[in-house]
Amino acid sequence: MNPVSSNYYDFFGLEHKLDLDLPDLEKRFYSLSRQYHPDRYTLKSREEQQYALDATAILNDAYRTLRDPLARAEYLLKENGFDIGEQGSKNVPPELLEEVFELNMALEELRGGDDSARPALEEARKKFVAMREQIDSDLRGQFTEYDRARDRNVLAEIRGILNRRRYVRNLVNEVEKELTGAAA
Amino acid sequence: MAYSDKVLDHYNHPRNVGSLDKADPNVGTGMVGAPECGDVMKLQVKVDATGVIAEAKFKTFGCGSAIASSSLATEWLKGKTVDEALAIKNTDIVNELSLPPVKIHCSVLAEDAIKAAISDYKRKQEERKPAEARA
Missing domain, CATH: 1.10.287.110 (DnaJ domain)
Structure with missing residues (x-):
């Protein structure tokens, strides 16, 4: 054994x-x-x-x-000391927080509205989904780059992209919740 | 997991939701986030001429505990001096709201937001000094 x-x-x-x-x-x-x-x-x-x-x-x-590519990346990052739990809020770039805040504000304005808000919500969903797809494509590029170069800077980059992805995933979930709720 | 009564109270009746003029030199803005859960929290203070926090506002997109932590923080901030505000610890928030261990990071976020807002205010005041000296 x-x-x-x-x-x-x-x-x-x-x-x-x-x-x-x-x-x-x-x-x-x-x-x-x-x-x-x-x-x-x-x-x-x-x-x-x-x-x-x-x-x-x-x-x-x-x-x-x-x-699962995302779970795998989180695992490899953790192995290399880029654990999400360890970094706290200070390592989130302010521009990202501003952007997410503004997107949330815009989504909140659409929320609870009548059916007239629906096209705008659909637009928002398209936008968030497109952002998520862009992020996934960036991630694939960085995966290849890391495997080639084994550069810790690339891991830091990936950490940032994964954080951004979590925010965008939340936005997608929120807007979808709103759309299904509005349909009911 | 059940929320405590205090968390629910702040969640259902959040205090001081809103925003202050970011461009006002007496306003400090703190924007922080927790990527683990995708929360984002904005907390602002307005400091009067005597160095006391006259107004505090917040807007949080996140779970009930994050909203309650920032709501409570704004309640505590009002009437405090800038230095007293910096003495607020996340553990104070945890105790007041009876937050469970998995939600402690929400209180950390609120403490970070207070510190960020105060340091933004201080930076603005520093920047103003040379201008006044020249005048």
Whole structure:
């Protein structure tokens, strides 16, 4: 029994990269699932059974994290000391806060209005979704750049983009809530 | 998770929502945010000639605890001197609102907003000094 690694990349035997080959990841997942499947350990010692259970638990968490590009990026950032929880509000650029504040204000004005506000809400949704798509495209570019250069400055850049994405995701959710509420 | 009565009270009846003239040299503006949850909080103070905070306003987009924390902060700020305002700690807000551990960051955000608003006010006052000296 080799001790299993609790590091998600190491568990899968993968390089610590931001761009992952998803079909390859899936193949590795199924192969490891078979390897650690508790059914294969039923006749083994308690210790070995526990080992299989622990490995399976890590495997599932690791797969869930690595197959999702955003969760994967958060994981790799955390490994490298760019944890979102550690940075506090001081590292959010003021321009971003201003922008998000203004967008929220505009959304609030549309809120609770009658049906005449609907086209403006639809416009706002389009705008926020387009912003999210732009962010995702920026992220893909930065993923490639990091994997190529392994530059910590790129990680700092990605941290900023992910923060911005959280704000924009909230705006998308808010406007969608408003649109479905208005339709009811 | 249930909100405390005090949080609900501030959430349902937020105090001092609004904004002050950002360009006014006696107004300090603090804009802070928590990317974890996508909250953004604006807090403003207006300081009178004696250095006492005469008005405080806020506008927060975020969860109930973030709104309650900033609402409470503006209540506390009014009538305090600038230095007394800086002494407000996030733990005071946590205790007053009985915030659970997962919501402590909302009180940190409010403390950061107070500090940002005061430092903006101080910066504006510093900038004004040379102009007055020349006059």
